[in-house]
Amino acid sequence: MSGQKQQYNFNKLQKRLRRHVGQAISDFNMIEDGDRIMVCLSGGKDSYTLLDILMNLKASAPIHFDLVAVNLDQKQPGFPEHVLPGYLEELGVEYLIVNEDTYSIVKEKVPEGKTTCSLCSRLRRGILYRTATELKCTKVALGHHRDDILETLLLNMFYGGKLKAMPPKLVSDDGKHMVIRPLAYCREKDIIKYSEAKGFPIIPCNLCGSQPNLQRQVIKEMLQNWDRQFPGRIETMFKALQNVVPSHLADSELFDFKGLSRDNALGLEGDTAFDRESFSNPVPEDEEDEGPTIDPALTLAIKAL
Template sequence: MTYQKLLSYTRKAVDEFHMIEDGDFIAIGVSGGKDSLSLALALKGLQRFYPKKFELHAFTVSLGFDGFDASDVAALMADYQIPYTVIPTDIGEIVFEIRKEKNPCALCAKLRKGSFNEAAKQLGCNKVALGHHMEDVVETFIMSLLYEGRIHTFSPVTHWDRMELYSIRPLLFTPESDLISFARSMKLPILHNPCPANGFTKREYAKDMLRQWNKENSGTTERIFRAIRNSDIKGWNTDHGLS
């Protein structure tokens, strides 16, 4: 996928769901994976020509695992003139050594979200951008059906009242395969995920299931995504944005 195509996907999402307004200060959550690195470059590219002016700052939450090194990510952010901060935490120790969580993902995600949001608020950001793509939308929908018994997925735009922050997901129209292609073509410095639970999560199960469905019935992801867009799930009605 070309940079121009990524910007096209991003602008479509930003425009349809009214994700960005004049004067926004957006914190980008950068895990170091292909999705979040692509998101950072997409928003930087959009910033150059979008009629509504906004500022950016990228953050990476360090979980405190040995061997963590974000220097290549920092260099990429510097190349694109995106201000960048690494947030040091002891989340890995808390989740795996102190709490010894059997199902660590929920607690880890909660703690990472809290650290990221707090850093964003301290800097003065009013929005946070997350790198969820089309498959993430569908996988979350599947997980909600299987494990919660409800028809639900995350919204394109979410308001967190307690933090007085909006979260936006500018990559939600972007297929994961295109992000893989983009990361390869741009030679993005992907960080290795050191988490002991990596690859053994409920999301991985949903991802494998969706992959199999697409093998058996081509276009399954796009059809489920279209059904979500046409549903009454909160936040997916394009008539309701930030305005």
Template sequence: MKLQKLYSKVRQALDDYNMITENDKIAIGVSGGKDSLTLLYALSGIRSFYPVPFELVAIAVDLGYEDFDLSPVKALCDELSVEFYVVKTDIGRISLEKSKNQASPCSWCAKLRKGALNDFALSVGCNKIAYAHHMDDIIETMFLSLLYEGQFYSFAPVTQLDGSGLAIIRPLMYVGESDVKGFKNKYNLPVCKNPCPYDGHTRREYVKQLVRQLNLEIPGVKKRLFSAIQNGNIDDWVKCTKPSDAS
């Protein structure tokens, strides 16, 4: 995927769901993975021509695993003129200890990681956090909700966090994972390997393979699934839809 196509898809999401307003200070949660680096590239470029001014910072939460080198990410942030912060934590160790009686510590880790990101974002004056969830993530979350909770649900384009003053935005929502992979390869993004021992061994990975197989057997099914989510009257989606789009 070329840069202009990425800009176009991200700009459409920003406009459709009014994700950015004047003088927002937005933190990108940067993990070192292809998704967050693609989002970093997109928003840093869009700053120069978006109709309202906004600030951008990148924040990485270091979970405390050994040999996790984020220096290539810092170099990219310097190249893109984005301020970069690393939040040092012991979340990896804490999650493993807290979840000794569970199949995996992923839920604990995610909760603690988000808390650390939110707290630091607030401390540097941010009012929004951009997550790098793409179209496939949204579809997979819907399947996880259906299969394991019995509900038709997926996270929304914009989510207000109660009591904190922060909002979560998801500017990659119209970008497919295959496009992200193509962009990473074309622009040689400095992806850092995830040091987590549970990476790739989760329910989400199972659902990812399920959706991939469905799309092979029923070409175009992913786009139809995404459309079903958009038009499914999920409360959180309805709340962030502009009135002119609600009809």
């Protein structure tokens, strides 16, 4: 592939990621004037992409917000401590490396062969929330993307008996922190391509990433197979999360089935039980008409008026 063609493809990819991030920020009111956002940087492709896109957006946004990149050094053996400070110094972004030996705690508490993710996640979350308070940050940005959200949906359905995913925006249990996921609309395969093109200095997680047969990995592989075999299916699944019909599920806490009557049923979709449902084939995102390119900072400009 010629250099010109590669640059064209990269520009198209970058515009798509920026558009998705800008749309998510607008849809969920993720960033406001005066925000100080703590970007959690793990050293993986997702968090690098998150920081890169947010820095790009900050440079063109008509409102003011600050970014501070925070990495939690969990003292895993062989962790290259020099990589992130060197990279962040070169970027010129404010940053903080937090040193906490959670690795030893997890290894001590979790029996050999058992999944470490749950305990590791709880410890990491507590430290990052504490750090956000110390840094006086108004938002905590995480690098979860669309595939992560769908994987969580299916994990909860298959193993937890809940119709529950990963929200693009939430308030922490203690009510002190607003957590945002600006990559919520971004595809993992786009992030992989972007990360490779940008040459981010990826740091692998040797604590949990190497553990085999994790339930999430099984779900991930299933979604990837569907994406290859049935292009467009993943896009349709994610749209379903934004198009919920409570009256056609079975949660009596979410919808008042007991109080439903012929008199108050107007506006509901009604009974389609005897209709033969017809669905059109989903269209892969790459084939959709993306329309004119709009700077995602424009959504912030509207909010600033």
